[in-house]
Amino acid sequence: MKKILILGHSNIGDVCYDAAVIAPLRNKFPQAEISFLTSSRAKGVIEGYPGVKNIILFDRHGKDKGVSGRIRVTIRLRNEKFDLAVVLKKTSSSVFLGIPEVWDAGGKRHTAGHPVNRYLALLRAQGLNPGRPEFNFNPAQREKQFCERFFRKCGIGADDRCAGILPLAAWPVKSWPIEKWNELAEVLTGKYGMKVMNLGKFPPGDLGQKIARSMSGKIISADRTTLAQAMALLQHCEIFIGPDSSFLHLASCMGVETFGLYGPTPPGNFYPYFHRKNILTPAREFSCMPCYPGSGPVCAGVKAEGFGECMEAIEVSDVVGIIEERIPHC
Secondary structure, three states, X not given: XXXXXXXXXXXXXXXXXXXXXXXXXXXXXXXXXXXXXXXXXXXXXXXXXXXXXXXEEOOOOXXXXXXXXXXXXXXXXXHHOOOEEEEOOOOOHHHHOOOOEEEEOOOOOOOOOOHHHHHHHHHHHOOXXXXXXXXOOOOOOOOHHHXXXXXXXXXXXXXXXXXXXXXXXXXXXXXXOHHHHHHHHXXXXXXXXXXXXXXXXXXXXXXXXXXXXXXXXXXXXXXXXXXXXXXXXXXXXXXXXXXXXXXXXXXXXXXXXXXXXXXXXXXXXXXXXXXXXXXXXXXXXXXXXXXXXXXXXXXXXXXXXOOEHHHHOOOHHHHHHHXXXXXXXX
């Protein structure tokens, strides 16, 4: 195997778990050149990742939109003359690439077990011995100067304890109300002396602006960072709290103690990989759970601002309780 193509996902959280196959492939084929196919919004997750030589972009909502865009990318991939394609997403495009050998994980995201376990099973079926999954995200070195400037500007000292949060998920129904984030920040800063950082961006539109205006002054916002910069800040956090989102999964893979708030999405198959026991769900059942697109009925309990009633039912006291349970010295 001289040239290997990994057909990865386009979303940040999914690409985070795609990285589980890189180290085993590198160990098995140390001389191979590994390329990774993803989108421009997720490329920051893989940039500089050990073992990946090339990142190939496929923007199906941008310059590669439509049939002509797909054909253009397919021709480019065929011309690369890869020896092996490792397919991690549900797609039939690999049959048009002319690659002699294809390993296909396939499967639906929420119905076939955690993606990392599926990927490792695929590698074992091909004779590899992946062992415990390894993730080597290390953006802090690349972004060291940025972190130093950011911490200095925000009054964060070298000995300060930091907590990362993501108040607003890409799909608002998965989000926790900003009032509860503000209350949690009050507890973490006042009782435990933590610096609380928002690592997510505020989307354009009324909801994003409303959340930004309503966010407590106790929360330091890092909403104007690049993905690599936000990951570098995340690496300095002692804990991370968030809904099912990109940074929840990145935090878990980067070794940060991670706490997930779940309602609309089923935690059984797409949990933060190393912190499955740190998941909070509503104390009472909602008949519409889960309602994430494709996994259940349409959510009937959506508030006017887009939040789900199930997320609103998760109490701040429950979040504080599980943090204290997992981090006794907190």
